[in-house]
Every structure is written in C-alpha cells, then in structure tokens.
Amino acid sequence: MVNSRGYSQVKRSSVVRFLSRRPSPSAITVYMILLFAFSLFIFVFNARDILDNEHKSRFSEESLSQNQSQSVQMSNEKLWDTPLNYGLRACASPTAKYKAAQGWDRYITVKSNGGLNQMRTGISDMVAVAHIMNATLVIPQLDKRSFWQDTSTFSDIFDELHFITSLQNDVRIIKELPRELESLPRARKHFTSWSGMGYYEDMKRLWEEFQVIHVAKSDSRLANNDLPLDIQRLRCRTLYHALRFSPLIESLGKKLVERLRSRGGGYIALHLRYEKDMLSFTGCTYGLTQAESEELRLMRENTNHWKVKKINSTEQREEGFCPLTPKEAAIFLQALGYSPSTVIYIAAGEIYGGKSHLVELTSRFPNIVFKETLATPEELKAFSKHASQTAAIDYIISTESDVFIPSYSGNMARAVEGHRRFLGHRKTITPDRKELVKLFDKLQSGQLKGGSSFSHIVQEMHKNRQGAPRKRRGPLPGVKGRARFRTEESFYENPYPECICRSKRANLK
Template sequence: MVMVMWRPASSAMSSIVLRPPLPAKSVKMALNTNIIISNPTKNENRKLPILLFDVMDTIVRDPFYQDVPAFFSVCIMRLESEYKRRMSLKELIDCKHPTAWMEFERGLINENELARIFFKDGRPLDLEGLKSCMQRGYSYIQGAEELLHDLKQNNYEIHAFTNYPIWYEMIEEKLKLSTYLSWSFCSCNTGILTDCSLGCMTQHLYLHIDTETLWETAASDGWRPSSAPRFDWPPPPKESNGHLRVRCNGGLNQQRSAICNAVLAARIMNATLVLPELDANSFWHDDSGFRGIYDVDHFIRALRFDVRIVESIPEIRKNGKTKKIKAHQLRPPRDAPISWYTTVALEKMKEHGAIYLTPFSHRLAEEIDNPEYQRLRCRVNYHALRFKPHIMKLSNSIVSKLRSEGHFMSIHLRFEMDMLAFAGCLDIFSPEEQRILMKYRKENFAEKRLVYSERRVIGKCPLTPEEVGLILHAMGFDNSTKIYLAAGELFGGERFMKPFRSMFPRLENHSTVDPSEEIAENTRGLVGSAVDYMVCLLSDIFMPTYDGPSNFANNLLGHRLYYGFRTTIRPDRKALAAIFIDREKGRTTGFNETVRRVMLQTNFGGPHKRVPPESFYTNSWPECFCQTSTQNPDDKCPPENVLEKLHRRLEGETTSDSDTLVQSNSTVSMADR
C-alpha cells in the first residue's frame, strides 16, 4: 500500500505568514512529480496510492489569517479620543490563549470552553459571530475542486489529514468535501495533530475490523487455563476450627463470586464450609437455592483437596442432650482483608464453634498477593460450580438449535429497570417511566444526586438497544447476524427495541428458540439466568452492554477468557458517549469510522493485564493461566500428575473420585462445567 500526503509548504503549521496558494495547474504538476497520475485502465494490476490531503489552505481557504483578525477590533486612544480599528494578525496571536485553539483542534475542549478562554485576559468572545465569519470565509482554493474531481474520476482513495476542530462540519456543510474525500484524520476526532510524523497516523488509515476473525477465539499467545496448585498445597486438616455459614445475596454473578470467596475464607480459617445459602428471594423472588441450581455432589467432590464441605451444621451432644450448634452472626466489612478473617472472624468461630456471615457479597478483597489463593477461586468458579443436569440439558438444546445455521452472537442487553435506576439514567424516558425509575431507586438504593448528562458522558449509563446496533453495524456486522439476547424485561418497551430490530432482525431468546412449555417452565428466576449464562458462555461472540462489579456479564467475561479466550466485544461506553451525543445533535460525518477507532482500542478476549477497576472475576490472567514453555517459574504449567500428588496427601480419601476434578491443563468441556 502506497500513501502520499499532499500539503503545500504554505500550510505549514509553524508559519503565520500565508503564501499565495498554488494555481490549479501548479498543484497538478506538483502532485504529478510525486505520484504520477495515470489512467488505471492501462494497468489493471497497478495499485493506486492512497492520498492524504491537508485541508486548510490546500483545498479550502483558511479564514484565520485575514478574516478572523479583521473580525476583532482594537480600541486606540489618541489625543484623548477613542476609536476602533481592525486587529492585526500579530496582535491576535499575542492576545489569544497560547494553547486554547490547539486544544480545540484536538477535541480536548468544546466551543463553549474555547469561547471562555480564547483571550488571555478573559475578555468575552462573540462565538456565533466568529463562527459566521469563518463560514463566510470558507471557499475552495482555485483549481482544488477540479483536482479532487479528476482524482475521484481516476479511482483514487482520498482522505482528509488535517488539524481542525469540530468546525470542519461547517466546511462540509458549505463545500461538501465528502463528495471527493473522507474526513478520516481530523485532529478533533483522532486527538493527534498532524505535525507528528506521517507514520504515527498510518495505523489509523484502514479503520477496518475483520468480523470473520471475531467468530474465532482470540489469540492465546501461548497461554492456557490452569487453576491447579503449583506449589505446596496441603489438604484440609482433619480437625477444623469450626463451621462457616454464609448468605450469598444478589444476582447470579454476585452469588458465584460470593461462593468463591466463601470457599477461600474457609480455607484461610481452616473452617468446615456449610453449603452456601443463596438469598434468591431478595433479587429473583424464587427459592431455588444452591441445590436447585448447582450440582452439589460435584461441588463437594471437586473441592475435596481444598476445603471440607457439609450440607448443614451437624448436631452435637452436650450434657446428654443433642442440639445444633448456633452460629454466631457477623457482618464482614466490604472487601475485608485476609487479616480480618484470621483475627476477628476466626476468634468468634473458635468461641462459638460456628459463624454466620451475612450479607456475603463482596466481603473478601479481590486483589490478594497470593496466586494460590486466586487459583482456588478459579477452581471454584470454573470447575466446581457446575449447573444441575437439567440446566445443562436445556442450555445444550438451545445452543444446538442456534448453531444449526452457523455462528451466533450473544448480547447481555442490560437495559432493565434495576440497572437504569441504579445508574441514574432517566432523561430518555417519559415522565411516567421516570417516576417509576425514581421510585425504584428510592426504595432500593442509597440517596445520591445523579445527573443524566453527567452520568452518560462518563460512561455510567447502559447502552440503549439502538446504540448496541449502531456499534455492531459500524464494526461491519450485517443484518444476517444471528443474535441471542440474554436479558430480563427491557424497560421502556418495544420503542427502544424497534431501531435495533430494524438493523438486526435475527434476534432470539430462550423462548423464541424453543417455545415449548418445558422451556417456559424451566427458565424463570435463577434457573433462567443460569440457562442464559451457559448460552452466553458457549456463544461464538459475547457482548455485554453494561459490565460492572455486580453484573451477570462480569463473571461471564472471566469465564470466557478461561474457557479458551473466546471472543468478547466490550464497548468503551465513556469513549463512545461523546460520539453518540454528537450523532444525536446531527453531527454524523465520520460516525462509523470514529466508532471503529474506539472499538479497535478495546480487547477482544485475549490475555491482557488486569487494570483497576477491572475485577479478578472478569480477568484472572495471569494467576489462573500457565505456559508450557517459559523462563518464569511462576507461569509454568504444573506437572501432569498434580492430581495424583494431591490425592496422595489427602488422607482417608479413596482414589475412585480422583477423575472428578477437571484436568487443569486443558480447556474444559461444556459437560464439565
């Protein structure tokens, strides 16, 4: 690929003296000396170069040097009389803020902020007058439009490569440059000024996303999932310090995380873990419980090398009487450190024989400087927590039907009442809908002042269905894409789904894939969420629209990473917010390219460093991954006979169950999950 940038010396950014523009004939001759325009039909195999044009004073007259100074005036005192005269360019340069215009060109400030700081001395700026002045001054440089027309006729690909603020839209409105070129590299969108080298921008030239490769798993870079112990890991002692009960509140993701934390807390305190309680009533209004969702026998067997687990606190005999141990209730601090469990909690356990930790959501710090403890969390999350057989069967059936016609994508469309109320994203709804959301928020969340416009611009609002469709369309997915929607009842009804459905009509959920009564009866509450979880886990691509610390999608992202780096599309809501806001204001030029630019900066499911606030449950790399060929002993895969070694150390256990712990050095199958 050949690229040629055309910017005459007259447009050098460091110069404030404007040279006369080159006449059309000179422009053509100068261009010919670099690339030699020829008729493509003479050589069908010849690849034409891609042309990058600076715009101002190359194609379009820049009014800044003459019109803008004339727009301003200077007050002069002479012989005790005051009169006004036009400002000179030098005077304008001297009195304007030294960096305001460059910040405006880079998109770091908006036009209102520019008006506020334009002059160093803080004098007011007539913003609308200045914009009118500049718009009047925009015109094609002599011969430029004819040149662009000739290049277009000869099938050259042309891009704008220019330093200019959002006001390039005024140029487009007046001169229609997009007839000939794409506004691909305008500094207000790229954030990069073109006085860097041409090479620093070439990576952005083809903002293309190969959607075909996204249907495949992401590159592993030699990493594979492995959560088996790598160093000394003794089995749980025969005698424990007492029993640990926990009540896991929240939705499916919070509960899974809480179960992982409960197992780790039991290991830390040398406690016998009582089968965790799922507080389904507070969120799902059902009472499925742990036994109704997970395979209990598998859970206990899979963790036998780590902790002792019982289904209930046993009775004790004291003074000739049999009674149950009464667990002492404690409320752990949020994100409690390990030291809290080895001191406060352990002391109460030894005193009472059992403790009951409630609530138990986010009650153990995620970031722990002990890789073996983190790997235990992964063993629980990705191996021990296996859904019951009937849930796995339903999930298998739905996935098979979706796959019968090729690839499919799953989307967790978190446009639901609880999340919208929590996020404070109300203004797009009717007054009655806003009243419902505010009532829900008041009843369920702490009082806090939330302003929709402020929340949205920092990425705190869930994407609307239409925004999801626009992202996928900009990335290159077409209307043949099959999409499975994992979501509860969407708030606001069909009017929010209609634009999405018009772009992507092949939308499915568990009810439409299989409308049978069996599916309807078995996909409510936690069970329905579990089915959605498995379908999303096994889909070719997964896209969350609002991933947070208490969200269904959070655990799925981590599970898909562990399940062989399966592709995920994670929109950067903060970066996309400004793009969507501009679109709503009618500024649509370059929309798809700008969206692609944002999406190309995201990770599509490969191994990547965990950076706060990303959760360990979203990204367990590198602790729960290993490499067979590495110089770093911490990253080296454990020996193949690691299970045999663990089994030999576990006194009193038979060898018949040793195969129930899923092999740690390979990607687990669906049945093993």
C-alpha cells in the same frame, strides 16, 4: 534570400506541370489498391489494441472483484476471530505446597446475596475463606429477597453433589449444619469487603468462643490482589469447575447453543442490561418517557437497600455509567461491521418498555433471538418465575458464544468475561460507553455523519477492547485507603496471571 525565392518558384512550377497531367487508368488502380491495403492494415492494428485493452480491462475488473471479495472475507474473519492468546492456558491446579483444610469441628454458614453471578462469585470467595480459616463450609443459602424474588435453592441452580465432591481435596462441604449445633450460639459476622490473608487469620480468634460462624453476606469478601497463589487458584477451581449448573439447566443451555449455531454458524451474545431494576438503580432515563422515568424514580425511592436516591441521569450517561440503550447497541454493532443478517442472542431478563424500545435494534438486525423464541414453552416451563435459573441459561449461551458484548459492566458481564478469558480468551468486546456517548450525541445533533468514517472511529476506539490477554488492572491512581480496593479490576473479571499460565515461549508484556 535570392536563392530561397528561386527554389520556391521552381517547386511551384513542377507541381503545376504534375497536376496538369491526367493519371492513367492503371495508375489509378494501383493507387486504389495501395490505399485499401493501407486502410486494412490500420484497421487490423487498431482492432488488436482494442481487443487487448478490453481483455486487460476485464482482467482488471475480475482482479478487483476478487480483491474486494478477499477484503470482505478478511474483514469478516477479523469480526469473529478469537484474539491471539500468546500460548497462554488455563491453570487452576494447586501447587506442591498446597494443603486441604482440616477443620472438621468448625463450621461456616453463609447467606449469599444478590443475583446469580453475585452469588456465584461470593460462594467462590467463601470456599476460599473456609480454607483460610480451616473450617467446614455448609452449602450456602441463596438470596430470596432480591428484586427478582427467586425462591430457588442451591440444588435448583447448581449440581450440589458435584460441588461437594469436586472440592473434597480443598474444603469439607456438607449439606446442612449438624442438628446438635443448630441451637448453639453463633458468631454473626459481616466480614469486611476485599480483605486479605491477615484479616482472616485474625478472624480465627472467633473459634476460641464459637463453633459456628454465620456470614450474612458473601459477595466481595476477598481482595482481588495480593493473595497467595493457591488461594487464587482455589477461587478459580470453585467458579469454573465446582459451581457447575444443575443437569436440567446444563442440558437446555447446550441445546439452545446448538440451535443458535444451526442458524448459520456464529452468533453474538448481547447482554442487553436494559432491565427495570438496572435502569432504576443507575438512574438512567435517557430515551425514556416522563412516565417511565417517574416509575423508575419511585422504585429507587422504595428500595431500602439502594442507598443513593437522587441521581442526575444526564451526568450518569456522560460519565459512561449507563447501559447502552437498544438503539445505541444497534448503532454500535453496525459500526463494528456486523451485517444485518448476524444472529444475535439477547442475554437478559425482560427489556424495559418491551417492543417499543427494541424496534431500533430489531429493525437493523432482524435475526434477534430471545429465550422465548429459541426454546419451546414446555422447555421453559420448569424455569418460569425463577430468574436466577433463566440467568444461568443466559450465562451458558453467553460463555459459549463466538462474540460476547455486554451493554453494561455488571456482575454477569464481568463474570462471563473472566470465564471466557479462562477458556482461552474468547472474543469479548467491551464498549467504551463514555466515549461512545459523545459520538452518539454528535450523530444525533448532526455534527457527525454515519458511514465508513464513523465506523472507522468506533473500530479504532475498540481495537484493544476485544478480550486479548492482559494482566489485571490495579487501583485507580490517586485513590487512597480502603476505597482503592473498590477501584481495582475484579479478580473474576480477569484471573490473569494467577489462573492463566504463560508458556516459556510466550512473549506477553
């Protein structure tokens, strides 16, 4: 303690003596020079750090910008890219054991029923049935009594000569029944739906009594599964090769595809099944006025061949049995990530309610295109009042689109999806309507907000619903008897594995 205090006193005394001295002018000058030099050194050092940091900051911002650009580009590619096909390819050629039908003196006449694609798949079935029953097929008569009241004949829609010649090694096909047979009695049959080989082998007994069998309906005459490979491939050859549309339809369809691509490259074909007949048939009235709902109810009541008359619209929608409304389709497209500038072709007939129901879709996606805006009035004149022919144009544009999105799983949606699978699994996004309805209702009530989180939910929900290769689904579990055939996935919706071959190197479960 004593030593410490003594040291402090000595130190204070030295400082007092130092401060009491006046510094010389030369010392002040040296001191100022040293102070200036030190300040200059500090400034240069700090300035170098500031410049380095600024350079690093700019570099980081540029990198971030590049990364964001790459991220957007990758996301854009993901939106348009075709799913991996694992080396799969179309294969509809017959096997070495295949033999053509030789039934020169037995004839099958057919009355096709339904809209365009219901008739197309039905005709493909009847070609196969004619082969199984060893008969000559007469060019089918098309349905003229459906909702659309289309008077088109077979040759108005299809290339008749091509149909006959391309199947000449499979089934004999003629334009008309020979005159000498027109007055003969015919076996008039409603062949049982989704029947297999055994059923048609048994039907051959009809040839013992009749030379001509008339089939009143053509749709769903064959089972989806458990048929010989050559019969399944014959169905594919018929649908994807022989049933080519007429030259007039093919020509316009290709022109319109070229015009769509000239607008900016890729386009989406949206099969917006928001038409009067579909809404009336399904009983779906969500978003409609009371007057519109009543109009649809009366139409359903007055259409004799629609067996179900009373339908709960709310239950239909909650179960996913209703087509998406134009507004719901717009929300869905946005959630998937498609930009407002996307070119979208509406593959459909007249939209029920017209512009009043389309405003939510067109406001979000201004580049909406219809046949009427894509083709000239002169080009469409030949197809006016022929719904099956205009549907054929929609079919071509939908099949060739970069992305196909059906708002409802109807005959055209299933046929286009199957054709796109056959052509290399082109991108087809099938909305999960049952789950989407839940999300739409939560958005409407405010329980769920739009934006990135909503988009993420929708995208995750549909990442495995984009047309990637998979085997055809069988019947729903628990369904017994013949009812199970109705629940199977349609052969024409997914012709894998019979008409889509896997290479030895492909690894697909």
